[in-house]
Amino acid sequence: MSNTAVIGLLVGMTLAFAGYFGGFGAFLLVAALGAIGFAVGRFLEGDWELGDFFHRGGGRGERRR
Template sequence: MNATHLGLLTGLALGLAVAFGGFGAFLAVLVLGAIGLLAGRYLDGKLDVSQLLGRGRG
């Protein structure tokens, strides 16, 4: 699955959350999606947590 497909699926999920659950559901899906993205990138080794937390090398 490439980035275009992932973006399309994310947009569809957010659109459905707005349509059926309102703005609160939209925010919940958005926040949980961002957490899932960060967790996935960390597990894939593509996210350096020290940079994210501001604890760089120097």
């Protein structure tokens, strides 16, 4: 099994436990916090830049560098 598959398995199991024991609200909370943690991790690793989220493009599909 690849590393990505193991991480996906653990995330799925975490969401399943949260949904089973805490209900749908806990499921949504865990999913939202996981997404925020993922975004912060990618930002800190340098894969994403802050400007990627707040880009104001002047044209259709064009990206200024």
